[in-house]
Amino acid sequence: MPSASVSIFRSEEMTLAQLYLQADAAYNCVSALGELGAVHFRDLNPDINAFQRKFVSEVRRCEDVERQIRFLMKEMQKANVVPDKCTEIPSAPLPQELFQMQTQFMKYETDLKQINNNYETLARHELELQELDVVLCMAQTFFNDVRITPQSVAMAEIVEEAVDDLDEGTALINIHFICGTIRNDHKFAFEKLLWRVCLANAFVRISEQDYLVEDPKSGESIWKSTFIIFFQGDRLRKRIEKICDGMTATLYPCPDDANKRQVMIQGLATRLEDVRQVLKQSKDHQVNLLTEISHSVEEWFIKIRKMKAIFHTLNLFNVDVTQKCLIAECWCPVFQLADIQNALQRGSERSQSSVPSILHRIRTEESPPTYHRTNKFTTAFQSIVDAYGVADYQEVNPALYTVITFPFLFAVMFGDCGHGLLMFLFAVWLIYREKKFMKESNGEMFDTIFNGRYVILLMGAFAIYTGLIYNDVMSKSLNIFGTGWIFPKDLYSAEVINNTKQIAMPPDKTFSGSPYPFGVDPIWQLALNKLTFLNSFKMKLSVILGITHMLFGVILSLFNHVYFKNRVNIVMVFIPEVIFLLSIFGYLVIMIFYKWCIVTTFSERKPSLLITLINMVLSIGTVKKDQQLYTGQAGVQVFLVVLAVICVPWMLLGKPLYLYYRHKHVYKRSGNYSLINDNTAINDDDPLLDEQPSEEAAEPIGNEFEFGEIFINNAIHTIEYVLGCISNTASYLRLWALSLAHAELSEVLWNMEISKIINLKIGHAGAFVLFGAFAGWAGSTVAILLVMEGLSAFLHALRLHWVEFQNKFYSGMGYLFQPFTLDVEEWEDEN
Amino acid sequence: MADSEFLFNVDHGYLEGLCRGFRSGILTQGDYLNLVQCETLEDLKLHLQSTDYGTFLQNEPSPLQVATIDDKLREKLVIEFQHLRNHSLAPLSQFLDYITYSYMIDNIILLITGTLHQRAISELLPKCHPLGSFEQMASISIASTPAELYNAVLVDTPLAPFFVECISEQDMDEMNIEIIRNTLYKAYLESFYNFCQNIGGATAEVMGQILRFEADRRAFIITINSFGTELSKDDRAKLYPRCGQLYPDGLVKLAKADDYDQVQNVAQYYGEYRNIFDNVGNGPSEKTLEDRFFEHEVKLNVLAFQQQFHFGVFYGWLKLKEQESRNVVWIAECIAQRNRGKIDNYVPIF
Secondary structure (H helix, E strand, C coil), X not given: CCCXXXXXXXXXXXXXXXXXXXXXXXXXXXHHHHHHCCCEECCCCCCCCHHHCXXXXXXXHHHHHHHHHHHHHHHXXXXXXXXXXXXXXXXXXXXXXXXXXXXXXXXXXXXXXXXXXXXXXXXXXXXXXXXXXXXXXXXXXXXXXXXXXXXXXXXXXXHHHHHHHHHHCCCCCCEEEEEEEEEHHHHXXXXXXXXXXXXXXXXXXXXXXXXXXXXXXXCCEEEEEEEEEEEECHHHHHHHHHHHHHCCCEEECCCCCHHHHHHHHHHHHHHHHHHHHHHHHHHHHHHHHHHHHHCCHHHHHHHHHHHHHHXXXXXXXXXXXXXXXXXXXXXXXXXXXXXXXHHHXXXXXXXXXXXXXXEEEECCCCCXXXXXXXXXXXXXXXXXXXXXXXXXXXXXXXXXXXXXXXXXXXHHHCCCHHHHHHHHHHHHHHHHCHHHHHHCCCCHHHHHHHHCHHHHHHHHHXXXXXXXXXXXXXXXXXXXXXXXXXXXXXXXXXXXXXXXXCCCCCHHXXXXXXXXXXXXXXXXXXXXXXXXXXXXXXXXXXXXHHHXXXXXXXXXXXXXXHHCCCHHHHHHHXXXXXXXXXXXXXXXXXXXXXXXXXXXXXXXXXXXXXXHHHHHHHCCCCCCHHHCCCCCHHHHHHHHHHHXXXXXXXXXXXXXXXXXXXXXXXXXXXXXXXXXXXHHHHHHHCCCCCCCCCHHHXXXXXXXXXXXXXXXXXXXXXXXXXXXXXXXXXXXXXXXXHHHHHHHHHHHHHHHHHHHHHCCCCCCHHHHHHHHXXXXXXXXXXXXXXXXXXXXXXXXXXXXXXXXXXXXXCCCCCCECCCCCCCHHHHHHHC | CHHHHHCHHHHHHHHHHHHHHHHHCCCCHHHHHHHHCCCCHHHHHHHHHCCCCCCCCCCCCCCCCHHHHHHHHHHHHHHHHHHHHHHCCCCHHHHHHHHHHHXXXXXXXXXXXXXXXXXXXXXXXXXXXXXXXXXXXXHHHHCCCHHHHHHHHHHHCCCHHHHHHHCCCCCCCHHHHHHHHHHHHHHHHHHHHHHHHHHCHHHHHHHHHHHHHHHHHHHHHHHHHXXXXXXXXXXXXXXCCCCCCCCCHHHHHHHHCCCHHHHHHHHXXXXXXXXXXXXXXXXXXCECHHHHHHHHHHHHHHHHXXXXXXXXXXXXXXXXXXXXXXXXXXXXXXXXXXXHHHCCCCCCCC
């Protein structure tokens, strides 16, 4: 059994457990388990509809209370009452409290609704008075204006006459008028409709001055206009009234007599004053009630949500026949079993249950969920791996190695001291402000980057390191230790040196003999053949890194085979895989190192490794004289090729044939299969079973032994591996390609934006131009080189891990451990 | 107009995607099986929570009323439709407007009938479909003759051209209102049909099919409902929309029909209608003609989603959603009235 300390290497050891919870203690136990957050409940009634489950009425009541709380919160928002933040996260309330909560909030709700109703009625009354006031004023000014400003329109004259008549109370013809208010946006339709219905028989005047009122029901502000309509006859009055009704215009009585109007306006002022007084009191009353609620509303909201979550969980449980206890099944990590027991005990104590709740481990054939304990540093790396697929239960977790290999492979492509330093500092800033950023969400983009801050930190650090090796700081070199190349006095005359643009440096004369101690010699930065030199170096480097990485992956598969006691896979899969990889590609790596050490500019033979590798397979047993790297090469190569070729049928046929043989063997021995099944059934009953997965269980021995299927699976795996070795090696060349692209881009940026300006020769003005040019250069460095190139290198590193590395050992078909938790913060994360 | 399909996504791609997303939210057979098992409306609400409807009932206090569910279903649909309409460009915006015209017709008829029965306008307004509301709607009550109705109210609405044929009618009585409704609908369908044909491409094809069926369905139903009323055969023939498959031969025959059997005989000449008229009955296990028509409509609307780059999906989605609302309300009604015998009479969509 692995101890808890290796948990990042393999997922936690899990066990399936059955919980027997006393009916009256179940709620408290689940509440305690939820606060602990260590058990993953399984749905025991997947066939039962949501509304047919046992605790559905409780869930519903919780939802009802939740609705009431939401209503109250909405009212608070309307009234600008800020609910108090609860300082301490409350634990889930006792189930008995639900009833109390329900009545309490019911009372609040009805109280508030009543207050709101009263308020609304009052507000409506106030609105009416206010509008009446506005209408009367409008009418008053209208009648005055008509008299003062003579209007040329014929209609206006008639109106004027009529107005005079009205005022004198001697209306001869029955001209009437009505006035009222209408919503501003209905104004034109209203006017048009009146015209269409009454033709020229009505005179409409809508005031230009709009006024703002608050709708008592919704609290929205609405612009309204006042209008006055003159017309003749009662029939027309009916129609006009209908139109007003239809357009939701409000009509107000307006006395014909100017004096009466004046009296009415004065009377209104006092009435309005009274209503407003009452209205204010009503508002105060409402705010008081809301403030009273606001102290605890947030706390209750959390409580009720916790309660609902617990009842939801209880719905997943089975009820046993006697109805006395609930049976739950859950996955839990073995190391937390004691905590879980404690939590259960706490729950039972809290509900004063006489019978303790029992946790009972059960043996299952089902694969448990995968649970990797992570901290804030490893989370990001674990999520890189999980994004590809969640690890199978207890298989080797590549996240452990990803912590180093991922930033390293990234840095190989992003090798630049300067850019790496910027990236590193950015990550340091993120980590420094960590606590602040954690508190609030800053948008999806930023949060993504923030969550990966430790990945970025390591990526930056490694980029500095590879940048030192490539000796590249934003396309310039650092000459720290002094170059290893010198100009001997006698080689070139001073005149030649000063007048020639390019000077050859034959290594036999200009190399001092002591190489640059760390990384690439800075003199290469000036060399014409810099690219040729670096390309060869980086290409070989990527092949070496790639093959090492793949070999490492294959070796990790050994850990899986050993852990799962899968001897067949070790002999029939792992060994031929390693031999195949080493005999061809391992040999290539050795040749690279050999050539680096032995072959120099002055060597007679400078064989191309690529050609050597191709000819090794194509023309077995012959090596051309000028292509020979060492004596006896032909023999060694024949041996290696034969070895590799043998591995192919070994991988292809070994495992299926062995399984077939064993199948026959077992069949003969046991006679029939039901016996085996009976044996395992008996084992299941033993609660103290050893949890070691046996070899039998790991092998596909069942009632149906499908040779064809196993063979095809194995064939696919073999073909994928053999071809994969070649294509994956080629795929690692992206390390070289991206690193080249990065270096070239950064050089282009420097040459185009800085060098050109420096070489302009425009005197002191150059300083200002350079000032601008630097901003351009810095901007494009960040945008193109850091962000875009960084993203591209990140994606390629991701691909190398997911495809080239993980397909050697990682199956990733597991599912995540999702414990039931009452942690409020975690809920908010999910939302 | 092949080029309109190349450039379709430039203007309408987003909305089409949105619409197809909405379509994925339509309840499936599995959902209905769960819904019919519900014991109370609360159960119904609980199950709907796990579907695309989500929390649409969460702020409704218990006990729930069927009317509340109906209102909320409609409200959600209208919000979604308005969203599409507000983001649409011509000609899609025009197309969506065309869809709303049919609701306007229904609203007008509802209001006229209501006024005829002396109902207050404020009582009628909430019953109108929000998709077909227009500004002058509330003033309909002032009109006492069709001519007045046209001159005062409808002349400013997009329905004006459809109404021209109705102006001759004399009085507003039950019979005339029905005639107005059908004449309006006929003019509307023909105009909508032409509009879709002018758009061309897949829209013309898909919408053509749907609208032809709609026209024929109206012709059948008008004929069947006219038996035993005062409506003369000539008048009846004027109400048939002339854009369906029945036009012209079938309509001529329908115009002469005297009873249900003769209508059925006309349907025999047309493959799809023959299927609809087969197996129709009023028994408890048999389906009514109306349901058969609905089923066929659902089928056509579902088919609309099989093609891309056309407007038919918007129409199809709206109609399917409406059918779904009818289904949910039907089930809710059966549950509320504790009459589970007919609960399975909804029209399944997927």
